[in-house]
Amino acid sequence: MAALARPYTGPTSAERVGLTRWVTTLDHKEIGILYLVTTAVFLVLGGIEALLMRLQLAVPRAEVLGPQAYNALFTMHGTTMVFLVVMPMLLGFANYLVPLMIGARDMAFPRLNALSFWLLLFGGLVLYFGFLAGDAPDTGWFSYAPLTERPYSTGSGVDYWAIGLIVTSVGTIATAVNLLTTVVQLRAPGMTMLRLPIFVWMSLITALLILGAIPALTAAQVMLLFDRRLGTHFFDVGAGGDPVLWQHLFWYFGHPEVYIMVLPAFGMISEIIPVFSRKPLFGRPVVIASGMAIAFLSFLVWAHHMFTVGLGQISDAFFGATSMVIAIPTGIKVFSWLATMWGGRLRLTTAMLFAVGFVAMFTIGGLSGIHFAIVPIDWQTTDTYYVVAHMHYVLFGGTFFAILAATYYWFPKIAGRLLDERLGKWHFWLTFVGFNLTFFPMHLLGLMGMPRRVYTYPDLPGWGPLNLVETVGAFVMAASMLVLLWNLRESLRRGQPASANPWDAWTLEWATSSPPPAYNFETIPPIRSARPLTLTRRSALVPDPPLPQGETPSPPTPCPSGGEGAELASRDEAKLASPVVGMLSFIFSEATFFGALIVAYLDLATASPGGPRPSDLDVPRTALFSVALFASSATVSVAGRRLGRDDRHGFRLWLGATVVLGAAFLLGQASEYARLYAEGITIGRNLFTSAFFTLTGFHGAHVSVGVLALAGLLGLTLSQPSWLPRRAAVEAVSLYWHFVDAVWVAIFSIVYLRSLL
Amino acid sequence: MSEPQIQLPEASVWPLALAAGLTLTLFGVLTSPALSAAGTLLAAVALGGWIRELRHG
Numbered sequence A: 001m002a003a004l005a006r007p008y009t010g011p012t013s014a015e016r017v018g019l020t021r022w023v024t025t026l027d028h029k030e031i032g033i034l035y036l037v038t039t040a041v042f043l044v045l046g047g048i049e050a051l052l053m054r055l056q057l058a059v060p061r062a063e064v065l066g067p068q069a070y071n072a073l074f075t076m077h078g079t080t081m082v083f084l085v086v087m088p089m090l091l092g093f094a095n096y097l098v099p100l101m102i103g104a105r106d107m108a109f110p111r112l113n114a115l116s117f118w119l120l121l122f123g124g125l126v127l128y129f130g131f132l133a134g135d136a137p138d139t140g141w142f143s144y145a146p147l148t149e150r151p152y153s154t155g156s157g158v159d160y161w162a163i164g165l166i167v168t169s170v171g172t173i174a175t176a177v178n179l180l181t182t183v184v185q186l187r188a189p190g191m192t193m194l195r196l197p198i199f200v201w202m203s204l205i206t207a208l209l210i211l212g213a214i215p216a217l218t219a220a221q222v223m224l225l226f227d228r229r230l231g232t233h234f235f236d237v238g239a240g241g242d243p244v245l246w247q248h249l250f251w252y253f254g255h256p257e258v259y260i261m262v263l264p265a266f267g268m269i270s271e272i273i274p275v276f277s278r279k280p281l282f283g284r285p286v287v288i289a290s291g292m293a294i295a296f297l298s299f300l301v302w303a304h305h306m307f308t309v310g311l312g313q314i315s316d317a318f319f320g321a322t323s324m325v326i327a328i329p330t331g332i333k334v335f336s337w338l339a340t341m342w343g344g345r346l347r348l349t350t351a352m353l354f355a356v357g358f359v360a361m362f363t364i365g366g367l368s369g370i371h372f373a374i375v376p377i378d379w380q381t382t383d384t385y386y387v388v389a390h391m392h393y394v395l396f397g398g399t400f401f402a403i404l405a406a407t408y409y410w411f412p413k414i415a416g417r418l419l420d421e422r423l424g425k426w427h428f429w430l431t432f433v434g435f436n437l438t439f440f441p442m443h444l445l446g447l448m449g450m451p452r453r454v455y456t457y458p459d460l461p462g463w464g465p466l467n468l469v470e471t472v473g474a475f476v477m478a479a480s481m482l483v484l485l486w487n488l489r490e491s492l493r494r495g496q497p498a499s500a501n502p503w504d505a506w507t508l509e510w511a512t513s514s515p516p517p518a519y520n521f522e523t524i525p526p527i528r529s530a531r532p533l534t535l536t537r538r539s540a541l542v543p544d545p546p547l548p549q550g551e552t553p554s555p556p557t558p559c560p561s562g563g564e565g566a567e568l569a570s571r572d573e574a575k576l577a578s579p580v581v582g583m584l585s586f587i588f589s590e591a592t593f594f595g596a597l598i599v600a601y602l603d604l605a606t607a608s609p610g611g612p613r614p615s616d617l618d619v620p621r622t623a624l625f626s627v628a629l630f631a632s633s634a635t636v637s638v639a640g641r642r643l644g645r646d647d648r649h650g651f652r653l654w655l656g657a658t659v660v661l662g663a664a665f666l667l668g669q670a671s672e673y674a675r676l677y678a679e680g681i682t683i684g685r686n687l688f689t690s691a692f693f694t695l696t697g698f699h700g701a702h703v704s705v706g707v708l709a710l711a712g713l714l715g716l717t718l719s720q721p722s723w724l725p726r727r728a729a730v731e732a733v734s735l736y737w738h739f740v741d742a743v744w745v746a747i748f749s750i751v752y753l754r755s756l757l
Numbered sequence B: 001m002s003e004p005q006i007q008l009p010e011a012s013v014w015p016l017a018l019a020a021g022l023t024l025t026l027f028g029v030l031t032s033p034a035l036s037a038a039g040t041l042l043a044a045v046a047l048g049g050w051i052r053e054l055r056h057g
Helices: A018-024 A028-057 A067-102 A110-132 A157-185 A198-229 A243-277 A284-298 A302-309 A313-325 A327-341 A350-373 A375-381 A385-415 A421-447 A463-494 A532-538 A578-604 A619-644 A648-678 A687-719 A727-756 B014-030 B033-056
Strands: A006-008 B005-007
Touching: A018 A028, A028 A067, A028 A110, A028 A385, A028 A463, A067 A110, A067 A157, A067 A198, A067 A243, A067 A385, A110 A157, A110 B014, A110 B033, A157 A198, A157 A578, A157 B014, A198 A243, A198 A284, A198 A578, A198 A687, A243 A284, A243 A302, A243 A327, A243 A350, A243 A385, A243 A578, A284 A327, A302 A313, A302 A375, A313 A327, A313 A350, A313 A375, A327 A350, A350 A375, A350 A385, A350 A421, A385 A421, A385 A463, A421 A463, A578 A687, A578 A727, A619 A648, A619 A727, A648 A687, A687 A727, B014 B033
Parallel strands: none
Antiparallel strands: none
């Protein structure tokens, strides 16, 4: 056994009670539970919205809901399910499981982890505030422009939608930074990358997808809000704006988002099927590689959502081809699961039933997805119920079945009690039947031409009966969820206690008690393969039990590296400090954000019919204050080196120089804005000014944050001469500073130097 | 040789406060500048508390 350490449980959550425990917790397991409970509440809300829609559509020309209410319901249903249920529920599982699976005590940044959860909750509340205040968004979950522009959506629903999602997105990005850093930095000794459980691998790839995709949506939502609140013209057709830009940015986020919601589900299934087949996962390395391939390709397929826009034959051919290619790595995974089951000793527990159901339903959804890669078929079926059928086979029959499989599989670990298998099987079959009754007929209705997002429909042949079947199916699914809720309630109250490893599974989370103690592991087994618990059994070793109740743990000692981002599990081969890895991940997301703003600038800046134009900018003057910013990259590097040599005076001096140079740049930018405004060149004047002020303004905001952070650091070192910051923290702040400098190099070249050509 | 010691993070209210402050700041943009101001203040206090905890942690 490799002893990680004698743990100190201290005044952690276990010693706090009631609300205080939950609102102050930093324990990844408790935060994971908060995610799961919160998303379950949003699931109920999203489900009720779906049932109301199905009631309205049960028969032709029904009058349960008016068109406005129906529009609001389908908008809220889609937004809720994507942003407040599926994605955060998967992140909730990752939160709970990833540290346990890699032998860590917590996430790399426990406070950031808690912040992420609260941002999810508060973002969701902002979204639902608009809904409950009678100002619900009603423009669909992808909120196409120009419908979302002020003249066509006069209420505040779209604003609540955008702000609510921006808040949740910041939290999601923070979670991705945390997950990535945790997996890179906090793996237990012996847990090499190739030995990581597949769920961890898929969570890692998902984190990268989040960082590369979600900021594009955030940038688009910022532009939309600026159009609506500050009078810019990004998507304003009347002023020459480009509504198709919204579609590009949205789907650049939107298609990777599909894989953000699917890859962790692949990971869950890849854990569950081998355990209940009593065989290792077939083609494990290929499953990992196919996950990476899916992630890469997912950034090259977005325009298949836009074939009806008329992007041209070359574009259609490219995106059609990439959309077909992405089916290959996805298909590889399906074959891997089938080959794992083939010849295995199958145990058809409820978790396994849902996993098998996932494989079947997801395959149907995947196959109908390939149809949308064929441009003429897409033209015929787009915006029909065929799309609704496809997406629900992927996201409900696929991802949600996997979530349910994961619920039955990991509930014993989380709650310390087994779910009732008899009720579980009732739950599975009701879900399976209800799901197929609801969504399979949608394929037929879509091919018959029934459009999606209509609040009612004429009594055409076959439409009424098929819609009625769908509504019956939706209520069967609702009944199945009641069975699950009852099962959860009864199991929590009097379920059979779970042992540490009730399924004879092989991954590390099963090496500790159910539920795990606050410190996760007293000791961990030696990790010499991807299935560490197999080795444990062979060598007749069993995990040590947690410290008995009441036994005093060893007293606390300061963590050597201390503070946020400390290495909570011992790790020999760490090359970079956690704050540095975290900052690099964050910079990746920021690059996506600025990339989106730069694309918007390039698309719009020269499209204005009249002035002002880029040529109205004072390039030499801007070049002058740009020099200050570029020089500050050098001074912050020197400051870091002086800190490394323990040269306190030099560190303060060069840090101070960086602050002064950064402030000089900001003053220069402020004077440029003042000159432009004095000449009547304001943000809402035309397309160029919209794009210019938004791009340079956000850069200026980033520089301001950097100056404040550096000034704060300087203030602390001056007020307490004996104190110096950790090198890793300074290194991370320096990286951020270099990044804002690099962004300015791009902006200066694209906006200013290009105007001289 | 003594075993390495590991300290688990203690509970903290600052992440909740910072999230509330940031959300309130943005929510105020749609509703009232006073809410934005209160949110900014709350976020600043929370950030200060967070940094204090890290320094003394």
